[in-house]
Amino acid sequence: MMISKRYKNALLLAKTYPSADCYSDHVPVVGKFKLKLKKYSKPSANIKFDLAILKTNQTIREKYQISVQNRFEALRDAEEVEQQWENFKSAIMEAATELIPKVKRKAKQKWMTEEILNLMEERRCAKGNKEKYEQIHKKVQEKCNMLTENWINEKCKEIEQQRKHAPQIMYRNIEEITGKRTFLSTGCLKAMNGDIIID
Known part of the structure; x- marks a missing residue:
């Protein structure tokens, strides 16, 4: 019986049943395990005060x-x-x-709103209740998808307007949407080996 090293001490007994009729030349193997499950401890939320x-x-x-x-x-x-x-x-x-007032939560995404952050906190608190958790999760997903799409559409409109008059800002906005850095061409000549020709 092949088992992960992590569980080698958990295997108490292993038996084969050669007489079992299972329409195959394989022999069923049955193992008895004793597993100790780790107790889940809920992490305590760190309160951050605005000490400044x-x-x-x-x-x-x-x-x-x-x-x-x-x-x-x-x-x-x-x-x-x-x-x-x-x-x-x-x-x-x-x-x-x-x-002292608490430090305000910072949204990771620029389109994130306080309403979604509150819903996420509500979802985190409802982890014990599967039905409630799924309802809130669905609501969060819908709002996130809607706001993401609106934000991308707004950025695309900005990019179209900046194409002629502000190319640097345009490239910055493209980077923001795609998450990839783009580089403006310097117009330098390169040799066959890739070195920039100065003379």
Whole structure:
């Protein structure tokens, strides 16, 4: 019985059944496996705060400092270092959640909208419910296809207008649609071996 190295310890028993009548010269082989399935742990979402606002907005900075200080003062009685660290961390996180805005999600595609991003988040949360997940997934696919097509059509119109008057911008837009870089010809002469002729 051929089996992957990964599962070699999982095979408990292997038997052949030569007497089985299966209209073939092959002999059925039956194996007994004991597999240990890995428990799926849901990754915790990392909350990203817009920390740059602490440099630019003095009011928020002062409020944040006072909030952290007050929370930490109230939790300072802990004697163990580990407990002090946990208290300090929770004071910072609670104050940040209350006062500092979160970093806005950046769309990977230029045609992406906030509505689709919200639907994607809703779809991610519905992973346990197959029917609901598929409904939301279908909706996301439809909206993505529609917006992609509209975006490409708009870009094509721009390219047509830029063809005569702005060739560099036109090539940039072509690169954006296709994902491939294009190079303008320099008009140089090349030798048989591919070297550019200078003289």
